Structure formats: C-alpha cells, structure tokens
Amino acid sequence: MAPGIPTALDRPHFIGIGGAGMSGIAKILAQRGAKVAGSDAKESGTAEALRELGATVHIGHAAGNLADDATAVVVSSAIRADNPELVRAAELGIPVVHRSDALASLMDGLRAIAVAGTHGKTTTTSMLAVALTDMGLDPSYAIGGDLAGPGTNALHGEGDIFVAEADESDRSFQKYDPQVAIVLNVELDHHANYASMDEIYESFETFARKIVPGGTLVVNADQGGAVELAQRLRGEELLNIVTYGDSAQADVRVHKITPRGLSSEVTVLLNGKFLTFTVSVPGAHYAHNAVAALAAGVALGLPAHNLASALGTYTGVKRRLQLKGEEQGVQVIDSYAHHPTEMTADLEAMRGAAADARLLVVFQPHLFSRTQELGQEMGEALALADASVVLDIYPAREDPVEGVTSALIIDAAKAAGAQVTAVSDMSAVPDVIAGMSRPGDLVLTMGAGDVTDLGPRILARLASPADK
Structure with a gap:
C-alpha cells in the first residue's frame, strides 16, 4: 500500500493548479483523499479533470479563493510575490510550500525514479509510467504532459514505485531522493536562473548526490554535458553510474535502430546479450529515451525482457509529435519542442518517418531569455523544414527584453537558407498554411506556448470549402 497524505497537505490550495507540474501533484493528493482546492488563470480540460x-x-x-482552513498553499516558481492568494496566505499565517517539496513528500516511502535533463524528460518519464503499468506494477507517476493512452499526467498507484519528471529549470529537482535517477542531457537553458554551464553542472551534481546510498545514476554516454557530469561524479562513494547510448563504452549499448514508419525497432547490448524491442514513436531521439528508461528499470531490479516488451506499449504524450488530424491530404502534428536540440530532433524524426513529404513548421519562440541566448540556433534548426512560419515570442512568466524579438530567429533561419514567413497575428496562420500546403505535406505546430491551439484551427481551415 502506498503512503497516505502528508499532514501539511491535507487541505492544500494550489495557485496555478492547472499547470502541468502543479496539476499532477494536485491529482495525486486528491486521489489519496486530500481536500484539494486551487485557482488558475483560465478554464481548461485540466481544471475540469481536477x-x-x-x-x-x-x-x-x-x-x-483561499479558504481559512487551508493547511498549505502550494506554489511554483512562476507565481509572483504579489499574487493576491499568496498575500492572503501570509495574512492568515498559512505555510507556503513549493511544488517540488510537495512532490518530494509524495515520494516518501516509495522507490522513486527521477528523470532529469534539459530535454526529453516528459517522454522518458511517460515511457516508464506506461511500461510499469503494463507490467502490472501499478506505479504512481507525475509527468509534465498528458499520456496519449490514459490521457492524464499523474496517477496515484498502489504499487511501491513512483516515477517523476525532475525539473532543473529552477533547481527544484534537488529536493528529491530517488533510488534511480536518469540524466538524459546537460545543456545551457533557463537563462534567467543559470548564468553559465558551471552553474548547470553544479545543479545537476547536487541532484545526483541526492540519490539514496547504493542507488544508480543512468547517464547518456553520447551527450557531452552528460558525459562531463558522469566524470565529475565518478569518485562518489555509494553511487552506481550506468551509461547508455551508441558509444562502444556504454553499459547499455544501442546496437541498432531500424526505422519502421512511425515506429522503430531497437536492439541493445545489455549484460552481454542482445535484446530487441519496439518503440512506437518515430526517430532515434525517442529510441534513445526508451533505452534510458530500460536502463533505469533494470537498475531498479526489473526484468529486462519484460520491461523491453512493455516499453513497446507506449504510444506517446500529448504535444510530443502528436497527430492532431488530417485534412485534404495534409497531416497536422503538434510538437512541444522549444529548445534548438529538441527542434532538431523532432524535425529529423519527421524527416525519417516521412522522407518524401514536405515539412511545414509553425514555430512560436518561448521566452525572451531563451530567444536572446539561443535564437541563432533556433533559426538554424528551422532550416531542416521546407518552409516555416515564425510567430511572436510567447512571454510566459517573463517581461519583454529590449531588442529581443522573433527577428533574431528569422534572420538566422534565412542566413541558413531557410524559407521563413513572419506572422504576428496568430489568427492569420490557418489561412497562411492553407495557402502554402498541398496534399502529402506535414504541418508541425511547434513550441511550448499556445501555438498548440492552432492545430484544430488549421485543420478546420483546410477542411473549408473556400478556395485556398
């Protein structure tokens, strides 16, 4: 039987309860019997599910909105100090708990697997959650995106395993004490919180050192930042390090990846034996995520053969190359990619899955700070598409930065030989795409903001009897 409700979270109030990370914690607490309340900026399917x-x-x-008898107010780093509910909590003397502390308390007493990295966390965490469920282990999980099958980002299970996405953006992943941790990659991102790669490495080192004594760190043997992290931690006592990847030195070595349309067949060399399994999403990037999940499960003591087979039941996460529909021979796919490495991986995956199709991208940059630092690389990534539409920057929690606009990306893309159209009015995008597209094309809506809302609108416009 899994643990119950931490006393401080018996009657929690979540500010921003509809967020990907916050809603997951709220769902688990509600499923455990807590009296959950909260607020969000707008109505959503997540709010209704709660x-x-x-x-x-x-x-x-x-x-x-804040009840006087609330035992805690749960916040994320995005909540500003002048939020009226946070101000009211101070007046009432109600403790304020960061969401990472709340999540850490939910993992107490369970065998935790924490998945970290600059990108790929949601996919890898989801693969583990689906596979462990398929194996009948009834895990609890908290993920940054909704699974395509169950349609939820979190679940309280009765088993003794908890799988969690571990967010490095605000250093909150340092709160967890997992038995197994995965580090997929270590790159400079979240520029508002990290000034250099040294700060990034220090943060990941702190995270790794929180692994319970005798636990395991699973590290990508092919990515420079992850390799550097492993080297920095090699002298740590009571920490097992397992590597995975294409490298001949990897403990779990990727022997072969064979594309099969929108899936892949993956063969790995594990403990001196070859093991082949299916990954039901396209691209080498996702195949490697599955291998990371396999390595973590084996480190936790799960049978490799059973786990490999169960990984084949994973069918995706909403917003991770999610097919939204098809009209007039044009498929519309949604991608959460917003970092240049993610953008490149998803574009290459779609190229491999549909080599003869034209690839059209609607890209919405996410955050002024990220665009300022990585706009050049974003533009270069868009050169992998046949044509792109670039929207204005989605600010999220940030205030504008003088001189930082989508033009940084557009200029870099054009310099790389890309065909790019700037569109400031999102409502105009469906008409623009309808005019650009033809049967057989793939359209990717790409970014971490509200660009995801355009998929249905583009499909509706394509289905319109009006002339393109």
Missing part, C-alpha cells in the same frame, strides 16, 4: 476528482477549482486569482 473537479471530477473532487477538487475545488476557481478561475481567476483572488484573495477570497
């Missing part, structure tokens, strides 16, 4: 679990969800932020 209500169905018994949670009270207010739309809009107001001091009156």
